[in-house]
Amino acid sequence: MTRHENNKLNRRRFVQWTAVGAAPAVLAGAGNPRARAEEPQPVSPTHTSPNPNAVRLATIQSRSNPHVKGLNTNPFSDQFRKGDLKKAVDGHLKWYEQLIAQAANDDCRLVVLTEDITRLSPVMTYLDDRSLFVDTVAWQTDRVAERLAASAKKHRLYIVASYFAREGNRIFNVADLFGPKGDRIGRYRKVHLPEYELWQVTAGDEFPAFDTDLGWIGMLICYDQMWPESAACCTMSGAQIICQPSAAVLADYHMKTRAVDNQVHFLSSTSRNSRIVSPKADVLADAGDGNPAIAWADCDIDGATKPADDFFWEHLYSGIKDHKERVLKFRRPDAYGRLVESNPPLLEQYSAGGVANTPEEIERVYRIHKKMRQLQAAGKRVPYHWHY
Numbered sequence: 001m002t003r004h005e006n007n008k009l010n011r012r013r014f015v016q017w018t019a020v021g022a023a024p025a026v027l028a029g030a031g032n033p034r035a036r037a038e039e040p041q042p043v044s045p046t047h048t049s050p051n052p053n054a055v056r057l058a059t060i061q062s063r064s065n066p067h068v069k070g071l072n073t074n075p076f077s078d079q080f081r082k083g084d085l086k087k088a089v090d091g092h093l094k095w096y097e098q099l100i101a102q103a104a105n106d107d108c109r110l111v112v113l114t115e116d117i118t119r120l121s122p123v124m125t126y127l128d129d130r131s132l133f134v135d136t137v138a139w140q141t142d143r144v145a146e147r148l149a150a151s152a153k154k155h156r157l158y159i160v161a162s163y164f165a166r167e168g169n170r171i172f173n174v175a176d177l178f179g180p181k182g183d184r185i186g187r188y189r190k191v192h193l194p195e196y197e198l199w200q201v202t203a204g205d206e207f208p209a210f211d212t213d214l215g216w217i218g219m220l221i222c223y224d225q226m227w228p229e230s231a232a233c234c235t236m237s238g239a240q241i242i243c244q245p246s247a248a249v250l251a252d253y254h255m256k257t258r259a260v261d262n263q264v265h266f267l268s269s270t271s272r273n274s275r276i277v278s279p280k281a282d283v284l285a286d287a288g289d290g291n292p293a294i295a296w297a298d299c300d301i302d303g304a305t306k307p308a309d310d311f312f313w314e315h316l317y318s319g320i321k322d323h324k325e326r327v328l329k330f331r332r333p334d335a336y337g338r339l340v341e342s343n344p345p346l347l348e349q350y351s352a353g354g355v356a357n358t359p360e361e362i363e364r365v366y367r368i369h370k371k372m373r374q375l376q377a378a379g380k381r382v383p384y385h386w387h388y
Helices: 003-018 084-105 131-155 222-226 228-236 252-262 313-318 323-329 345-349 359-377
Strands: 055-061 110-112 158-167 170-178 184-189 209-212 215-219 241-245 265-269 275-277 283-286 293-299
Touching: 055 084, 055 265, 055 275, 084 110, 084 131, 084 293, 110 241, 110 265, 131 158, 131 170, 158 215, 158 241, 170 215, 184 209, 184 215, 215 228, 222 228, 222 241, 228 241, 228 252, 252 265, 252 275, 252 283, 275 293, 283 293, 313 323
Parallel strands: 055 110, 110 158, 215 241, 241 265
Antiparallel strands: 055 293, 158 170, 170 184, 209 215, 265 275, 275 283
16 A cells, blocks of 8 residues: 555544544544644544545644744743744744644645744844844745745645745745745735834735635735735735734634635634634634644635525526625725725724824833733733733
8 A cells, every 4th residue: 555545544534533523623632642742733624525626725733842942032031042043943944844744744735834933023022122033034034935945845735824024124024825846926915013013024015816726825914804804805816715824813703704705715824723714604624722733624716606506596696606706796896985095084083193103102112011021921920912
């Protein structure tokens, strides 16, 4: 039996086991006392398809990394060591290379990694010495791209990964799409940046999509989730698949709504509940609390927006069976002007100002931020949350 045949047999057994009421996720250490948390463990697929046109998409989730154990890259900590920053970059790349290889063994054609895969966010918000972030980003930019491109080529798959990259004298939070030939097919620069990210990072200004043999792929990053226009612009650029690396966990309703509204397959990669959602709002895969975890699903990219029933009433009256095509052709852009006004009437309901973006306000906020981060680094709880 060849390795490929053996892998297919193992997957069939795995799917059969999960189909009889087992928990939807098999996590590191779950049901196996010898499994260690740092070993890449697959999450049970919640959706497989006999459709020969289906492609296997995957999201990779990880909160910890054995290759950076003992390193301290948090500048707000008393134990911070500057020399650990570059070691950690290589350690994170090595870890994701392992996880990508695992996904490749499961015949995944696209894998999505989380936001800021080299974990530079702490130094990004450290303003006492801006060179820590600037110099490390300059050092890692080509290194990260070369390693990910090599992994994509080695395993003949597509990779979406977010990291901080330097372009000229500016730094962007990017999501790069690497292809199976080892090339970088496209780059998205995060458009919506929280105020603290704007301290050292430049915002992007467009939502591109890129043509691949899997379909058109668009990318968003984290905070973009707050604006439905982000996914809509991605879709208008042609996206059939939207990949969203994110530090913050994307809510279930966010993903379902974005997927349905835009008729796309929507993938998130975050710290928990990384998901794959269909254009019909079906959660095809969910990584749960896995650490690490790989969740994948077989997706019919072209067929998912078409109903199985020919007598679908909207098809009957419009003459268009594909739901995405119908919505596109019945759009009323002439009525949507409010969406692109800089000063819509709604703004009049709020007082002017309120954004902490002056040098004085940034300094005031940074002092509070620094104190909270120092307390967190010391293991203490702080009143800091992301609820809205």
